[in-house]
Amino acid sequence: MLPGRHPARRADTTGTGPLLPDATRAVVSEFVATAMFVFAAEGSVYGLWKLYKDTATPGGLLAVAIAHTLALVAAVAVASNASGGHVNPAVTFGLLVGRRISFGRAAVYWLAQMLGAVVASLLLTLVSGGTRPVGFGLVRGVHERHALLLEAVMTFGLMYAVYATAVDHRSRGGAVAIAPLAIGFVLGANILAGGPFDGAAMNPARAFGPALVGWSWRHHWVYWVGPLIGAGLAGGLYEFVMVEQEPEAPAPAAVPRMPVASEDY
Template sequence: MPPRRFAFGRTDDAVHPDTMRAALSEFIATALFVFAAEGSILSLGKLYKDTSTAGGLVVVAIAHALALAVAVAIAFNISGGHVNPAVTLGALVGGRISLVRAVFYWVAQLLGAVVAALLLRLATGGMRPVGFSVASGVSDWHAVLLEIVMTFGLVYTVYATAIDPKRGHLGTIAPLAIGFILGANILAGGPFDGAAMNPARAFGPALIGWRWKHHWVYWVGPFIGAALAGVMYEFLMIPAEAPRTHQPLAPEDY
């Protein structure tokens, strides 16, 4: 059995049809997720002047959870359903995806988020995407720590339910489990920093809405948390003799 190692990939992977299909799948899934997730916030802003209420937080958490569950499900068999640059990094440091393919995923995810935010701005008559910001009284580094912890939980869940070769029939509920942990984390961290856990989710609205304050928090925190989760699950939870491929859910699992 080959040793665990970081996979760079081959140059011809960049033009392989499977890579193109996977990147397109990530683009579409991320766009659908960001459109529904950010759209839920804009909808609350349209209905109520003040969206910083307990009811608004619950609505946003549910919208994000359902949107992510669907986005993961529709991309699962093609790209693995990452829908998040941090998840892709977690799979990369664990050797479950090559660097070449990871770069394609990152580009597709960011473009998908930007297109979704742009479509939202056009469809809502020019409403400026809200994106994410650190709450008053919360320091940037506290927000980074919060993003690390929440993203760790998200990526650990992805590994346990979608990537682990021994997941078995548990893989059928992976999209729901991933959506649920996202929604739960939003309820826990939303009032403090918005609970992004996803650099693409933060980047699209930030670019289209031109809101860059504290934006670095939503890259540093998720990437650190994802890398920690990937390394911990890959090297401590998965046996060394387990298959080294990163495969989407097999059809016979359904």
């Protein structure tokens, strides 16, 4: 899912070649893609509130699910070449558990994703005339332990779809082209299932941006712990159970083996 690490290159006199190192471009890509996603996803809730003053309707739930689906499909697609299109700290954590990304790279991805979500939430507040973000919260009668389990289960499905369509080498033929669609569809379906209970975040950045800008932290830990548990379990299961382990070719005796860079798993 992540591109290999290459030496930093600057554009030559003919104007060819990237201007920034691959790692920098990946971080910028995660920032922009997450901001795009959160702006459109949270913005759909703003729009429904502006039109109807009430989003707790079947039609409102469907509209929000569709908006999240379309936004995530686009965000994953535009970021996939540069960063792998995580757009979600839980997805990054799942890949970290599966040893597909180094901790250092994961940490800067998390920072970029959080910052992108905050910037998107600030922009929404600005364009709406100062309206505070709606964010996430538990519906009356839903206990934190139930919401925690729900977030873990939904994010498990989301992370499993990421691994099966975008990470597994067996799907790098035709299936990788539909990876953004598959990931977005799982998100939308889970919102239809879990939205009436806790909003169905499945993404700590998606919950963090509106919570910070709106300064609403009630039950916020659920939207971190649940997705991280679900994504970690899915990443570990798929990586160590479902992925076919390729036998390592023996290194020639006369050629010393060079250590592998920490980010080239």
